[in-house]
Amino acid sequence: MKSAVVLLPGLNRDRDMIAALTKISGQVPATVWQTDTEIPDVDLIAIPGGFSFGDYLRCGAIAARMPVMRAVAEKAAKGVMVIGVCNGFQILLEAGLLPGALMRNASLKFVCRHVKLEIANANTMFTRRYQPGQIIRSPVAHHDGNYFADAETLARLEGEGQVVFRYAEGTNPNGSINDIAGIVSEKGNVLGLMPHPENLIEAAHGGSDGRALFEGALGIAA
Amino acid sequence: MKARVTVTLKNGVLDPQGKAIEHALSGLGFDGVGQVRQGKVFDIELTGTDKAKAEADLKAMCDKLLANTVIENYNVAIT
Secondary structure, three states: OOEEEEEOOOEOOHHHHHHHHHHHHOOOOEEEEOOOOOOOOOOEEEEOOEOHHHHOOOOOOOHHHOHHHHHHHHHHHOOOEEEEEOHHHHHHHHOOOOOOEEEOOOOOOOEEEEEEEEEOOOOOOOOOOOOOOOEEEEEEEEOOOEEEOOHHHHHHHHHOOOEEEEEOOOOOOOOOHHHEEEEEOOOOOEEEEOOOHHHOOEHHHOEOOOHHHHHHHHOOOO | OEEEEEEEEOOOOOOHHHHHHHHHHHHOOOOOOOOOOOOEEEEEEOOOOOHHHHHHHHHHHHHHHHOOOOOEEEEEEEO
16 A cells, blocks of 8 residues: 655654654655645555644645645545645645634643544544544644534534544543544545544554554555 | 735634633723634735726635635725
8 A cells, every 4th residue: 555645844744654654554655745736646645744834824724725735636536545634634624625624722722742532433444443432542732723613514524424533521632613633524535633643653652542543544454 | 906805703613812812901901891803914915907806806815715714704895
């Protein structure tokens, strides 16, 4: 299984994502730059976290309008898996590949800690290696992770099982509606989440709860 | 031509920054401050002279970039 990582100025978790994908898949992912209009033939495209374009205007707003994102949208339409982590999630929302918006944390504080996540839907290509309702640990590090969607969109997301990760009770770090931490697209091949599973994949990280996400997506034996 | 685009949060969207400003204002002793909502202002210079075209362009700019219409409303004023 091949993967590609999108690079944009201001991202700072790109090396973590490349390291995680390399360690888990055994293959170094291709990298694509913001001005690239073609993405190589891969099974998974990852948009890492960081502060693309300095978070100017709105988090992810400028990045979402770069040429590479048109290429990502075309691949997503063809069913290629896309995962956006943290700023990558913000970019996917701004690009319209996922519904809703991410706003400033309700506390107004940057949060950098571990949270507990509940697997709200284990029946997706990203979560199939987890059990429904399983509680896993994951790092978060963000200032704008407060997910919001209008009532109609929210009802659709909940009704269709598109809410995939939820902050476990009492650990919501940002005030997001319905404790939403991650959602998938209608077709299920685009995932956006605020937590950083790529930062919890081996003993050196103090745990490997995030590993099964990539193993599931890439179809790699645990 | 000059234009001013104002982007504000939609009703019903929580605004923790506005809330913090509201508390800070009352902390400074300003009585009678109700709700505060924070928004953005863009002053844009336009080279054309066709006002109708400018208005249409500005609306497109708002829809495509300046506002996130999931959570924000916008207003365009040409001066």
